[in-house]
Amino acid sequence: MGDSHKKDIAHALHPYTNLAVHEDQGPLIISKGEGVYVWDDQGNRYLEGLGGLWCVSLGFSEPRLAAAAADQFAALPYSHTFAHRSTEPVIALADKLLEIAPKPMTKAFFLSSGSEAIDAMIRFTWYFNNGRGLPEKKKIISRKRGYHGVTVAGGSLTAIPLMQNDFDLPLDRMIHTDTAGYYRYGRTGESEEEFATRLADNLEQLILSEGPETVAAFVAEPVMGAGGVMTPPATYFKKVQAVLKKYDVLMVADEVICGFGRTGNMWGCQTYDIQPDMVTCAKQLSSGYLPISALMISDKIYDVLKEQSKKHGALGMGYTYGGHPVSCAVALETLKIYEERNIVERVRELAPRFQERLSALSKSSLVGEARGVGLIGALELVADKNTREQYPAELKIGATLAARALNHGLVVRALPGDVIGICPPLIITIGQIDELFDSLTIAVAETEALVKKAA
Template sequence: MTTAHSPLSAPATAPLDAATLWQQDKDHFIHPFTDFSVFHEKGCELITDAEGIYVQDVHGNRFIDGIAGLWCVNVGHGRAEIGQAMADQATRMAYFSTFNNLSNAPAAQLAAKLADLAPDHLNHVFYTCGGSTANDATIRLVHYYFNRLGKPTKKRILSRRNAYHGTTYLAASLTGIESNNWEFDTLDQLVTHLSEANMYRRPEGMSEEAYCDHLVNELTATIDEIGADQIAAFIAEPIMGAGGVLVAPRGYHARMQQVCRDHDILYIADEVVTGFGRLGHVFASGEVFATQPDIINLAKGLSSGYAPLGATLISDRLYEVLGTPQGKGGVLSTGFTYSGHPVSCAAALKNIEILEREDLCANVREVGPYLEQALASLAHHDTVGDVRGSHFMMCIENVADKATKALFPVEARVGDRVAHEAQKRGLIIRPVGHLNVISPPLIWTRDTVDTAVEILDQALAATSASLRQDGYL
């Protein structure tokens, strides 16, 4: 594979044996979301270096990172000051327990910083190791909250089809992407999935306002059917991520929250993807969607992927109950060995400092609409059914027929084809079935957008040609 880009500066380490690494990886590493129909033969491409908006594979080929690692490397790759902050903390004190009335400085400082950045009513932080564990821990805390209030029947969680909330056991049950849970067990007795808010595939002829009414009415009907006394919370991504970058109709989130309020149902915002700048604000819930969640869950952009870290932000109202002793000797008996890990918290503090110092949210607000417009120009391709999203969270939906919105058969692997053609030309994007996701580092410029969209234009043209050759068009 060759690209038009030169290699990154080589690190001062021994050269890597590409063949040995490839074999070791294939023989021993069970990758998340492994496609075993191709993995046993092809293995994986090894990314070894990264700098700014670029990543580089073991062979020295350089690519524009169009997915920010996995929605998360918001401040860009190779930030030496984050590495130094982690090193300084690791050499000073790498780890000590935060159980039993012990703590550490970075965890305390980060909690205070998050409370300062968050909406005014969210002043308390429960640390986890990532997004899945944040969502998992949140539901456990929600159930505990209602138990403490003497409402033990309030257990059911409302989620949405095509939502993504993680892959730990309970988080996977919250996740509404059907293919994610093929042959896996889920806790169906705890979770009810409502319709996703999919503007592209809403009922034919239905206006945006009527579609919003339709979705809100579904929530109300579901509450009436199950009973509000059985429902603990509704969890929603402000914009659905892995489920297709689905932007809800205007007013949807505020109206859904109000229905929840009216029925004593907690409103949980999963901002694992949208938090820390992807939509141009540190938090999207209030600034973009006019909501005041009872809980906001964070990960990914919290540390820009430099260290594993998740967090659940808890409202003052909930903390008043959670923070009340159960009785003599009673403890809040949940948490993780690595809750508030000092090295991860040090990375997050420096990451937030960079985000603020360079005003990357402003960059997203300026460059994001340009990215939206540039990607919209790709709609002329005969396989592009929809280009959607907001700011630095975008998606292309590939279809076999634009008029009917019919999909290609799974075996056509259309999303993989587009991603492969883009990568051959120097851009990494993410295939998700028939979709392609673009979620770049927040340091992309207009020039980067121009280069990326030019590559995508070529990739989509090449994909159409290959689909015709193989009889799919």
């Protein structure tokens, strides 16, 4: 074990890591990246099949983003947006982002992470309803297995047990409804349309049981990411939004993973016909090169925030690094590249091959469902394809498969429920898609053989 590995074990505290195991095995140290590939400190090359953490859309060596950062560092390395101050990168980015934003977004509030954007959304929701004279309307509904960050408030909306157990979460005011995953949660003989209707009906009953006067917002990822890459039934969001409108409940789209072309449209909202009141975005906003996120709001929200800030003397909410000029400059250049290279059309051209290779893996006895849209996908691993029975969690079948993939030069992510998440950079080529799935096919076959041998 090298010196860097020993220092990491001694001093670095890693998120989403079994700390006891880490003391024994240490880190995989990533040393450099180029295109869709990264290299570890031993010189081994990996195709990054998750784009880092769902974020590195333009690959690991885009020179224009490095140049944008260097130029802005030289011109103005830091300023803020408190108390009427602004910078040219903030102004230009807000203008460009809202030009392509889902309608009817009209204002952008910049932060440093998707978690912060969700936290700001929660605070704005409460501020909004207090300003409307609705002080009881504060509860926010998310979906089981939904991921909405790791702050105390956002982590309460993230309805994944690992993120809440022994953290004393969720907080009051945060409630959860059904997961829109037909394969895992559809009933025997139930069509996808019937499944969507049942979930919308259950949402309505939840609102009624809580009291419509207490429910403020519903937040959802167009496609669930960390919860298992769950793609919703075609009519799901239409049915859900009808319920929300009926009870004056805000629709919040969490586009942190789906935003900027991932699903074959600029926004997941467009793929699934969502008309949001607020939108969060991050990750691919800067291709992951620097920390930045945005909360976008409609005039419906802004008009009340404006009156509230007038009442109190200022909008009492903001972050030191929100609207950081270097992050904004890199994000602006990222959006320019998306436009110049027609990234959405590129995803549409690549998606059929990606989804074809993904679907082919469903032939394995290990794979219950292969699902996805655009350039995001997942394999759900099961013990019995007929009953959809899952493996005991302690067997860690998903983690075993991900480790096998790594041995074959491919990074994928094992998600809760033995789901393998795949989300490569959007610059991936047809040949690299085949390389990705060739390696994944071998990993699936090896894991299948291990399972059969152990049976």
